[in-house]
């Protein structure tokens with residue numbers, strides 16, 4: 693698996709994801725358990741938390757939605773956190789991996805490996821032989 697060095701900026705993104713999670717927490721109301729921080733290629737940051745309801749949303753979707761609705765479409769790196777996750781991080785679910793691959797196939801993901809080490813890798817490493825949009829941007833159907 694191709695990996696990249698974890699930088700001070702990456703650690704700052706982890707902190708921003710935790711700060712976002714803390715801001716969303718309201719005792720006895722909703723369960724915001726995952727925070728996410730997305731860095732775009734232009735160097736801006738967008739954060740999100742999971743939204744807890746019958747058809748809730750992952751934190752990654754919220755962060756990506758904030759970026760896209762701000763006119764940002766190229767992503768550099770994303771990280772998600774959960775206090776009980778390995779190394780305090782959260783591995784994006786399969787649906788989020790597919791979403792990230794479709795929106796920005798060169799995005800890097802910070803997560804923990806099976807030994808609890810923090811790593812950064814390409815989304816393609818987490819979703820081999822992924823379904824991709826056609827070069828025209830269209831869906832295949």
Ligand SMILES: [Zn+2]
Nearest residue numbers: 750784785788
């Ligand atoms: Zn997800």
